[in-house]
Amino acid sequence: MAELELVGLSKRYGRDLVLDDVSLSVQEGELVTVLGQSGSGKTTMLRSIAGFVTPSGGDILVHGRSVLNAPINQRGIGIVFQNYALFPHLTVRQNVGYGLRVRRLPRHEIRERVDRELERVLLSAYADRKPAQLSGGQQQRVAVARALVLRPRIVLFDEPFSNLDAMLRESLRRELRDLQKRLRFTAMFVTHDQREAMALADRVAVMRGGRLVQMGAPTDVYERPAHRAIAELLGRANLLDCQTAAGEDGRALLRWHGHTLRTDDDLGAAGDGACVLLRPEHVAVRPGAPDAPAPNQLGGVLSSVEYHGPSRLAVISEPGGGTLLADLRSGPADPYLAPGDPVTASWPSAAVRVIDA
């Protein structure tokens, strides 16, 4: 049975439908990240689960039982807030022990459990400090410890790393992932950052305009986005509007600005046109014009190159007016490519993904 289940959840603010019939289920010990643009309803969904927002319709089930009527302080769901919400007047130890004190546990047991939790998040040395005397990353850890010390079965995270710099986010992300797998709690993690969403998740839930538009393993949503907007949300994408045509061998072909694309995907359902996703990292680029026209290949002019360290983002203009992004891995022996150079771009047919919308 699913640990957490949303059934047709909706929320209306005045005339705005902020959550629109969201249904999903999260398995025990699973970590689901929620990704979506600003205003897509991620926070509203999380706050509904926690009980801070009363849904306008639908149901929220924990272990198959509705929690809609359960008071917030009895839902037993842990929350880590974006700005940590540590109690400023209490020490780290008192912050972490707060939930245990509320539960009237014996003093020695509180102390033991708090100490163990602080050790787990590497903050034993800071136990007697106030939150204002900690760095952002340390405050973050206190917030996590404060929620986890109660051993909730479900923990919600609302962009908990968004105030931190990139390096720190990455290491905290890994620590959190470790901790979650070890303690086996069920987690829902809201984020803006598509890399974070994919790196952490067992499954990614993609929200758009209050609706859940796709949910699946990170590779699924990245490689097989259900919608062109999702493709763009998850990373750089070439979205090519192609015409379909019948090929000589009977297999369907795609045509884009006069170039021929072959795909391994089934084109049966597609009508006259189809949207194709071609990820920039699947496009290979070599200097010089193509020798002869061929499918899944085009000649063009390099219009710009952006250096990113491990890779370079090349923008290629083809004669028909289309542009193609290519992500080139940087290597020590890279051919030097400068804007204005003629280049040939090519890609395997497995990289040509037909998107429904």
Next chain:
Amino acid sequence: MTRRLLTWAESAVLPVVVTVLVLFLAAPLVVLVATAFTETRYLAFPPHGFTLTWFEGVLTDPTWRAAAWNSLIIAAMSVGVAAVVGAPAAIVLARRGVRAASSLTLLIMVPIMVPSIMYVLGLMLGYNELDVTVPTWGIVLALAVLTTPYLVRTLMAALEQLDPALEEAALSLGASRLRIWVEILLPNVAKSFFSGLSLAFILAFDELVVPLFLAGPDVPTLPVRIYSSVAYNVDPSVAAVSSLLVLVSALVAVLSARDNLRKPVTRKDGTPDGGA
């Protein structure tokens, strides 16, 4: 050009403000305090010679001491009333989503906006109509009405500054609403509450119009006593008393502001100030 003008204006603001403050606030005080040390029997500035006689006289004179005692008791009681009424009002009004909160807040602020003399005249007429002399608690209540707005304002501002996520975090940890108020919210506004209390106390202690009109010379508070002695016989005692009054007010103000000045408010955003 505009940019230069702007920076010029900006850099001029502080000196101007400081000058104005010194001229209009500090200068009269300096004159007053200096006068209190004069050896003459009349107010003289600059003072002739130096003596502590006037301070000694004032501190040992039973009428001055009684006046100070009256002021202290009346101010303390009115602040007590203001706290008992104002704190719950502020707590309720600061809650998000309370109906009619803004109009209620406005209502509480009315005493600040109405000239106190009008309010006091109204009270006097009322008491006259009832044909009773104003009891001391009448003065206390009138002062409480006048000081409550300041208390409510400071407390409300502090409560509204609090991160709403604090309450949500405590709720999610299982705490009851009452517990959250007592253990989380109130401790975080205690400082503001006490500075609101001291502000109210100073206002009540220094208030002239209310006790003057309501009590007359029967229960003279310090400001009333000063006022009448200025009217009847001007000698440097008045300057000495006033200096002491200024000193006490300043002490209370400094004490209540000290914590707020020294320590920046707890950051709400949680931005890191260094590596982890």
